[in-house]
Amino acid sequence: MHRSVQDILNMKKERKKISVITSYDYTLASLCDKAGIDILLVGDSAGMVMLGYENTIPVTMEQMCMFTESVSNARNNSLLVSDLPFMSYQASIEDAVNNSGRLVKAGADAVKLEGGSVMAKTVRAVVDVGIPVMGHLGLQPQTTMLSQGYKVQGRTKDAAMKLIQDAQDLEEAGVFSIALEMVSHEVAEIISKTISVPIIGIGSGVGCDGQVLVVQDLLGMYDKIRPKFAKRYMNLSEDIVRSLESYKNDVVSGTFPREENWFSMDDEAELKKLREHIGS
Numbered sequence: 001m002h003r004s005v006q007d008i009l010n011m012k013k014e015r016k017k018i019s020v021i022t023s024y025d026y027t028l029a030s031l032c033d034k035a036g037i038d039i040l041l042v043g044d045s046a047g048m049v050m051l052g053y054e055n056t057i058p059v060t061m062e063q064m065c066m067f068t069e070s071v072s073n074a075r076n077n078s079l080l081v082s083d084l085p086f087m088s089y090q091a092s093i094e095d096a097v098n099n100s101g102r103l104v105k106a107g108a109d110a111v112k113l114e115g116g117s118v119m120a121k122t123v124r125a126v127v128d129v130g131i132p133v134m135g136h137l138g139l140q141p142q143t144t145m146l147s148q149g150y151k152v153q154g155r156t157k158d159a160a161m162k163l164i165q166d167a168q169d170l171e172e173a174g175v176f177s178i179a180l181e182m183v184s185h186e187v188a189e190i191i192s193k194t195i196s197v198p199i200i201g202i203g204s205g206v207g208c209d210g211q212v213l214v215v216q217d218l219l220g221m222y223d224k225i226r227p228k229f230a231k232r233y234m235n236l237s238e239d240i241v242r243s244l245e246s247y248k249n250d251v252v253s254g255t256f257p258r259e260e261n262w263f264s265m266d267d268e269a270e271l272k273k274l275r276e277h278i279g280s
């Protein structure tokens with residue numbers, strides 16, 4: 001049985017830190033699940049790291065459903081949360097409920113959406129139909145980037161008070177956790193201590209209840225943007241390119257494939273018959 005939303009809530013009560021990683025495809029998701037990661041997040045960052053877009057704006061529901069399905073096929077242990085992409089929930093509560101349902105049908109246990117107090121009614125409506133919601137505050141790539149660009153959030157008292165209010169409103173609306181992106185670590189710690197549901201930080205310091213990273217950042221597979229907060233645990237892109245160069249050299253020099261990589265006819269007699277038949 002995989003982790004439930006209640007398991008994640010209990011982890012905060014038991015002061016256990018929560019590990020979250022983004023996942024978009026079957027192969028990597030299987031490894032994340034095997035590693036014991038608590039939550040697999042099918043983030044709309046898929047638009048950048050899987051589809052090569054400049055930002056998350058173009059991501060569609062169809063794409064999110066496909067990524068969700070492939071991660072769902074891989075997971076055995078982790079909770080699976082999927083992002084509602086840009087404009088799949090902002091225009092109406094009906095959109096939010098319908099599209100949350102589509103992600104659940106694709107295999108998600110819960111959905112994530114960006115926005116604070118203004119999203120409280122939407123969150124409540126989705127939770128009311130039985131779909132758990134993770135909030136997303138601080139830098140909100142779907143909209144903050146449009147208005148402010150890539151900027152640390154919660155650096156002044158007023159900005160911090162607004163974030164705290166947003167978190168309280170989301171908590172009251174029924175979210176089971178909140179992702180907190182690029183918020184000053186002092187404010188992130190205050191929010192984590194005052195809000196009862198788990199706060200999952202990304203670039204928001206060690207005071208959060210858990211951490212989330214984009215899997216390609218962690219594995220060193222995405223070089224277009226290298227955020228300060230993304231710790232690289234390996235440099236996989238270098239290893240991959242080196243392996244592909246070796247493969248190419250083997251093909252060119254004829255050292256691949258070898259006998260252990262190919263198949264033979266049943267026996268010499270069959271080959272002889274074939275040669276006679278085609279006259280060579």
Ligand code: KIV
Pocket residue numbers: 022042043044045046083136179181202212214
């Ligand atoms: O889309 C995403 O990957 C996210 C995380 C960075 C929190 O929302």
